Amino acid sequence: MQEVKVERLLINYKTLEEFKRFKEYGNQELSMLEDLESNIVENNSESPFYGIYYGDTLVARMSLYKVNKKYDAYFEPPQDYLELWKLEVLPHYRNKKYGKELVDFAKSFNLPIKTNPRINSHGFWERMGFQKAKYEMERDLGENPLIWLPQGVKEQNHSE
Amino acid sequence: MQEVKVERLLINYKTLEEFKRFKEYGNQELSMLEDLESNIVENNSESPFYGIYYGDTLVARMSLYKVNKKYDAYFEPPQDYLELWKLEVLPHYRNKKYGKELVDFAKSFNLPIKTNPRINSHGFWERMGFQKAKYEMERDLGENPLIWLPQGVKEQNHSE
Numbered sequence: 424m425q426e427v428k429v430e431r432l433l434i435n436y437k438t439l440e441e442f443k444r445f446k447e448y449g450n451q452e453l454s455m456l457e458d459l460e461s462n463i464v465e466n467n468s469e470s471p472f473y474g475i476y477y478g479d480t481l482v483a484r485m486s487l488y489k490v491n492k493k494y495d496a497y498f499e500p501p502q503d504y505l506e507l508w509k510l511e512v513l514p515h516y517r518n519k520k521y522g523k524e525l526v527d528f529a530k531s532f533n534l535p536i537k538t539n540p541r542i543n544s545h546g547f548w549e550r551m552g553f554q555k556a557k558y559e560m561e562r563d564l565g566e567n568p569l570i571w572l573p574q575g576v577k578e579q580n581h582s583e
Numbered sequence: 584m585q586e587v588k589v590e591r592l593l594i595n596y597k598t599l600e601e602f603k604r605f606k607e608y609g610n611q612e613l614s615m616l617e618d619l620e621s622n623i624v625e626n627n628s629e630s631p632f633y634g635i636y637y638g639d640t641l642v643a644r645m646s647l648y649k650v651n652k653k654y655d656a657y658f659e660p661p662q663d664y665l666e667l668w669k670l671e672v673l674p675h676y677r678n679k680k681y682g683k684e685l686v687d688f689a690k691s692f693n694l695p696i697k698t699n700p701r702i703n704s705h706g707f708w709e710r711m712g713f714q715k716a717k718y719e720m721e722r723d724l725g726e727n728p729l730i731w732l733p734q735g736v737k738e739q740n741h742s743e
Contacts, residue, residue, distance in 0.1 A: 565668025
């Protein structure tokens, strides 16, 4: 079996072209492309995306961002945590644990993780050890937040 | 043509049963059901949902929440604005302007509106006069925010 490596993706035209094959192509990708075209970012700057290549092809990706503890409304004690979004594996490359590899990579920072997945992916996230956050409308609005707690971290209790 | 009326939805077992027919059934709905079952909210309390009934059937809905201006990172001058989510019309009732009726209702408060729609619905939102917000990673993370500006309101410019 080929060794799987999670890499930080660089912002360049090749990466941005590969992003078009992913379903969740939106404002974030368009904005990265515009920033590159207008030299707001340099070619090969680091992006918030991490990915897995199969040969020359980007086959899985996710975005990760460290939220400062002063904005933490999920974890106890309040602390820096990772927001994870756009975890996606291209259709032909599913069921090869690439999704799990990416999530394991995110967990390796040993910070709590929050994600707001598509409704149909809850089975996957449960297998990854994520749990539903208690829904708080003012905080979560239309989200269905799931959280992952490293040892010693609890969920904030807003009803106390 | 039948007159279309947008109503604030009340939290009761009938409403929560009707919610199951909508695709975007998630933590918010489950949490409302739990709150009702454990008497945290009273039967027939007001929910953040507005909807349209066709006869006895809820056929369209959206959630609306007024965000306090101290959290406004989208509009200039900073002000209270409406977050709109879960706008959804049941399949058999589409192309009857129910979606537009709900959006017009939201606009009638004359506050700016922000929504984070599914990627494939951008055509609809454009027809409703919404525009893409300039993507800001720290603020928007995985979102594709669209905004609607009433007269005299501008988008915040974070690159200044």
